[in-house]
Amino acid sequence: MAKAEDTVRKSIRSLLKRRKADVEFGDDADLYEDLGMDSLEVAELSATLEDDLGHDPYSDGQAPRTVAEVLEYYDR
Amino acid sequence: MVPSSAAVPALSPAQLVARAAAEAPDESALLVAGASVGWAELHDRCSQIAGGLVARGIQRFASTVADPQRRIELLIAASAAGVEACGYASGLGVDEVDSLRARFDHETIITDQSGAGVVGVDELLDADPVEPVGEGLAPLLVLTTGTTGLPKGARHDWRRLVANSSRWTSESDSRWLLTYNLNQFAGIQVLLHALCSRATLVVPENNQPRAALAAAVAGGVTHASATPTFWRFLLALIEDDTPVPPLRQITLGGEAVPADLVAKLAARFPDARTSQVYASTEFGTAASTTDTAAGLPLSVLERSDDAVVQFKIVDGELFARSSAGMLGYYGDDGDGVAEWSPTGDLVEIRGDRIHFTGRSVEIINVGGVKIHPLVVEERALAVDDVQFAHAYGRSNPIAGQIVTLDVVVGRDLSDDEEEEIEDKIRDSCSSLPDAAQPRRIRFVPELDVRENKVRRGGSK
Numbered sequence: 032m033a034k035a036e037d038t039v040r041k042s043i044r045s046l047l048k049r050r051k052a053d054v055e056f057g058d059d060a061d062l063y064e065d066l067g068m069d070s071l072e073v074a075e076l077s078a079t080l081e082d083d084l085g086h087d088p089y090s091d092g093q094a095p096r097t098v099a100e101v102l103e104y105y106d107r
Numbered sequence: 108m109v110p111s112s113a114a115v116p117a118l119s120p121a122q123l124v125a126r127a128a129a130e131a132p133d134e135s136a137l138l139v140a141g142a143s144v145g146w147a148e149l150h151d152r153c154s155q156i157a158g159g160l161v162a163r164g165i166q167r168f169a170s171t172v173a174d175p176q177r178r179i180e181l182l183i184a185a186s187a188a189g190v191e192a193c194g195y196a197s198g199l200g201v202d203e204v205d206s207l208r209a210r211f212d213h214e215t216i217i218t219d220q221s222g223a224g225v226v227g228v229d230e231l232l233d234a235d236p237v238e239p240v241g242e243g244l245a246p247l248l249v250l251t252t253g254t255t256g257l258p259k260g261a262r263h264d265w266r267r268l269v270a271n272s273s274r275w276t277s278e279s280d281s282r283w284l285l286t287y288n289l290n291q292f293a294g295i296q297v298l299l300h301a302l303c304s305r306a307t308l309v310v311p312e313n314n315q316p317r318a319a320l321a322a323a324v325a326g327g328v329t330h331a332s333a334t335p336t337f338w339r340f341l342l343a344l345i346e347d348d349t350p351v352p353p354l355r356q357i358t359l360g361g362e363a364v365p366a367d368l369v370a371k372l373a374a375r376f377p378d379a380r381t382s383q384v385y386a387s388t389e390f391g392t393a394a395s396t397t398d399t400a401a402g403l404p405l406s407v408l409e410r411s412d413d414a415v416v417q418f419k420i421v422d423g424e425l426f427a428r429s430s431a432g433m434l435g436y437y438g439d440d441g442d443g444v445a446e447w448s449p450t451g452d453l454v455e456i457r458g459d460r461i462h463f464t465g466r467s468v469e470i471i472n473v474g475g476v477k478i479h480p481l482v483v484e485e486r487a488l489a490v491d492d493v494q495f496a497h498a499y500g501r502s503n504p505i506a507g508q509i510v511t512l513d514v515v516v517g518r519d520l521s522d523d524e525e526e527e528i529e530d531k532i533r534d535s536c537s538s539l540p541d542a543a544q545p546r547r548i549r550f551v552p553e554l555d556v557r558e559n560k561v562r563r564g565g566s567k
Contacts, residue, residue: 069541070315070316070506071509071546074505077505078509090504092367094343
């Protein structure tokens, strides 16, 4: 779980950094409302998580809104 | 929406607006970020802009106007003056614009603000208004990704498009949501549906699903046409207590439609009818089905000779011919798609359905935006360290496909060096549209090569 946590946060941070929106965020941050992610960034996140962790919530038919909900997926 | 068998006069968009201004001057033509623009007001402004085009002797132009209301007015005005409009994507870099101008011989660029060498759309408002030209070719140029990676221009006649759109009209109290860009054929198609039905077109602040949902709720949207990627994103934004628009009609197009999405939309919008549209910039709207199965029904192969669009399958590829499609490509003397032409879609018959199995050329479809791999590969190869590059589509649950790039640098790299080269590649690609950005970059020892050609084919 620690590896998943790190990977999730690192991947999101990397996307934000690329957009020069390098912000600190908590687990309750909403990917869309708070972090301003668009569909292509979320698509990239799903691919990154799939590559690094072997599976991701989106490919599993889920639609997490917050960082916590993404982390929760890997806590199962 | 009901297909009408009545003969429809071949009007231009400007004539449709003029008619609406006479019949219902104060009814809402557009709802832009909540503000209503009546038909009479729209007609007046388009007539002035048309006057501005005529006064300046402009015969054809490219538009980089970002403001959606102005973009719509400019398209309508062009049809009033019989001038060929062409929309460039907004947000393009100077180099991209220059390259398109050279390719399509666009001397005149119309943009939001006046400037050196460009015409500001507002400055066109200072002329005397002109009434719409009554007949004759009303030209439109719509850019599309070509099979070799270079963009192509599909030449259309507004009147043919209007005649075809008029076969499906909705009630005049319907409210259409615009989700597509107006430089794309799909956006123009939605505009025409609204004009032909004398319905209100609801234009969001930007084309992200969040803004679209807000505009749709505020505007009481009843009809919406968008890509599966867009619909999926919209559904993800809606929770049980989120206000939703009173949708009666949901249309999906531009990408393959996943079966589960149709079911989810039906669950969220139980009063809406769902249609799937098969269309392209070249053929226009070729087929529309209200069944919820994937692909097309076999019956499309049996349409009579007086149907607007006919289909056949040749060597596993879907061919079509249309009397309402493009007149031809820019710079080409051909007959457009009036004779049998390849659609580029590979198909397979299973039972009573025609299923889509891939593309004949490896176009990557990112949320409805078509990206040619060569365009991305060329940018990657511009980075010194990169020896070979292969861009391809990778299936994605959110965007349909995302652009993935395999690169060969010919030596071992540390993690830091990999990151540095990745950054350089992304930088090199940064002036390409968002959809073309490589979302995953992999360093590989060699590309999958057969017969000295990089192996291509389908989505991975």
